[in-house]
Amino acid sequence: MGLIVQKYGGTSVGxxxxxxxxxxxxxxxxxxxxxxxxxxxxxxxxTNRLFALAQQLSDAPNPRETDVLVATGEQVSAxxxxxxxxxxxxPTVSFLAHQLKIITDSRHGGARIRxxxxxxxxxxxxGGNIAxxxxxxxIDPAGDITTLGRGAxxxxxxxxxxxxxxxxxEIYTDVDGVYTADPNICPRARRxxxxxxxxMLEMAGLGAKVLQLRSVELARRFNVPLVVRSSxxxxxxxxxVGQEEEAMEDVMVAxxxxxxxxxxxxxxxxxxxxGLAARIFGPIADAGMVVDMIIQxxxxxxxRTDLTFTVARGDLRPALELVKVVAGEIGAAGVRHEExxxxxxxxxxxxxxxxxxxxxxxxxxxxEGINIEMIATSExxxxxxxxxxxxxxxxxxxxxxxxxxxPGAAKAQSA
Ligand code: ADP
Ligand code: ASP
Ligand code: MG
Numbered sequence: 234m235g236l237i238v239q240k241y242g243g244t245s246v247g248x249x250x251x252x253x254x255x256x257x258x259x260x261x262x263x264x265x266x267x268x269x270x271x272x273x274x275x276x277x278x279x280t281n282r283l284f285a286l287a288q289q290l291s292d293a294p295n296p297r298e299t300d301v302l303v304a305t306g307e308q309v310s311a312x313x314x315x316x317x318x319x320x321x322x323x324p325t326v327s328f329l330a331h332q333l334k335i336i337t338d339s340r341h342g343g344a345r346i347r348x349x350x351x352x353x354x355x356x357x358x359x360g361g362n363i364a365x366x367x368x369x370x371x372i373d374p375a376g377d378i379t380t381l382g383r384g385a386x387x388x389x390x391x392x393x394x395x396x397x398x399x400x401x402x403e404i405y406t407d408v409d410g411v412y413t414a415d416p417n418i419c420p421r422a423r424r425x426x427x428x429x430x431x432x433m434l435e436m437a438g439l440g441a442k443v444l445q446l447r448s449v450e451l452a453r454r455f456n457v458p459l460v461v462r463s464s465x466x467x468x469x470x471x472x473x474v475g476q477e478e479e480a481m482e483d484v485m486v487a488x489x490x491x492x493x494x495x496x497x498x499x500x501x502x503x504x505x506x507x508g509l510a511a512r513i514f515g516p517i518a519d520a521g522m523v524v525d526m527i528i529q530x531x532x533x534x535x536x537r538t539d540l541t542f543t544v545a546r547g548d549l550r551p552a553l554e555l556v557k558v559v560a561g562e563i564g565a566a567g568v569r570h571e572e573x574x575x576x577x578x579x580x581x582x583x584x585x586x587x588x589x590x591x592x593x594x595x596x597x598x599x600x601e602g603i604n605i606e607m608i609a610t611s612e613x614x615x616x617x618x619x620x621x622x623x624x625x626x627x628x629x630x631x632x633x634x635x636x637x638x639x640p641g642a643a644k645a646q647s648a
Contacts, residue, residue, distance in 0.1 A: 235400040236358070237262060240272040240368065240390035244407040245464035246310045247277035255464060256317040258405075263323060263363060270354060270364045270397065272390040273314055275306025280369075280383075296341035300370075300380045304330075307367035307386065315365045325363040328353070330370040330378070335389070337371035337379045344371050344379035345447075346388070349396040366393060387448035395455035402452065402459050403471075404444065409463035410472035411436070411443055414489040414632040418625050421637045424470065425487065429477035432487045432580055435614045439578040440492030449474065477582055485590060486581040486635040491628045493575045493621055495525065496549040497606065498556055499541040502566025505531065509563055513540065516555045522548040525576070526609045526618060537566070541607065543574065543618060574606065575624030578616040579631060591615045597634040603627055 287294035315327035337344035357364045368386025371379045394402035412422040430453035437446040462471035527542040607618035
């Protein structure tokens with residue numbers, strides 16, 4: 234008898250009808266004799282609704298109280314699913330984070346899991362129960378409620394699977410797998426049969442929200458077999474995320490991603506001397522903001538440089554405030570920003586062995602008349618920053634150039 238962790242996302246439990254459908258699927262899995270833990274997200278839209286309520290009462294809601302508030306979404310869906318499963322005659326127990334001792338640090342809104350006590354879950358399973366777990370939430374060492382970051386019910390599922398050494402962690406969502414690009418933006422995107430942890434990590438980090446970034450990190454670290462499937466369709470399709478296989482290198486590009494949630498800040502006329510980058514980025518890092526791409530341009534005329542970097546759009550205002558202070562202190566000429574930029578990336582382990590990928594990418598964008606503002610590369614990805622209004626166009630053009638015309642090139646086919 235296997236042990237399976239299934240996770241159902243917000244759309245999958247978005248209505249009473251959907252919860253009934255999920256319960257039916259759980260019942261079928263159970264009928265195959267599997268031991269089963271089911272992790273659920275809040276009903277679609279609920280977490281946003283709760284955040285918006287707090288915003289109506291305060292410009293800066295207290296993070297501890299915000300977590301008390303937004304963690305309720307998952308509590309509701311866990312209870313509703315347990316009630317339905319019991320109505321179908323299946324012994325079921327629901328659990329919140331404090332009952333499973335999902336201990337995190339105290340970073341409200343983005344807490345990291347430190348440990349999970351699998352004992353209570355194992356006892357429930359040993360007693361013949363299905364366990365339903367509220368995703369997204371934890372408790373800190375003081376017992377306060379924390380949340381793990383947006384989309385992090387995926388992380389709860391993988392963490393529970395790792396703690397119980399489950400045979401598989403199945404992520405059920407509104408698409409039937411990981412595609413070569415977001416299928417809601419790219420009509421020609423194709424489902425991948427398999428993708429490596431490394432590629433999935435890059436894709437998740439670069440905007441493919443089908444799996445939450447840290448859930449992929451954790452799955453890789455603990456070697457949790459992960460599969461993404463649709464809760465809306467039947468069939469065993471889906472995408473397996475796992476260790477890299479040799480055949481994966483035959484494919485140059487596995488996928489194209491788009492992150493439309495970026496902003497760009499430029500300090501102009503910065504003196505070109507040691508220590509200035511540390512002066513600029515130190516305070517931003519101390520404030521917990523992540524700087525993504527950085528470029529520095531030497532200006533031949535006056536020996537000064539321009540320094541440009543990107544941050545998540547939500548961090549633009551606080552980052553600008555910090556940068557303006559530093560700019561004054563170091564005598565920079567000015568600070569400019571562009572609120573709406575997009576980052577488009579191509580990802581694939583095959584890039585390690587294929588030359589010319591970046592050059593082809595730039596040619597495709599040039600043919601569309603899209604100006605590239607910044608470029609970053611790593612072993613298995615090339616990212617460019619462009620004006621946000623061309624984001625979807627760029628994604629489609631790159632997808633079709635790298636993955637559209639030659640179906641034989643896609644892993645979907647070769648697998
Ligand atoms: P859930 O609520 O189930 O967690 P999400 O909305 O977080 O679902 O993730 C599913 C969505 O991810 C899809 O509807 C799709 O628009 C988006 N997505 C982005 N990139 C990809 C990709 N490469 N493959 C599949 N889906 C993707
Ligand atoms: N409900 C949370 C969110 O909307 C967690 C999740 O859906 O995974 O971010
Ligand atoms: Mg999600």
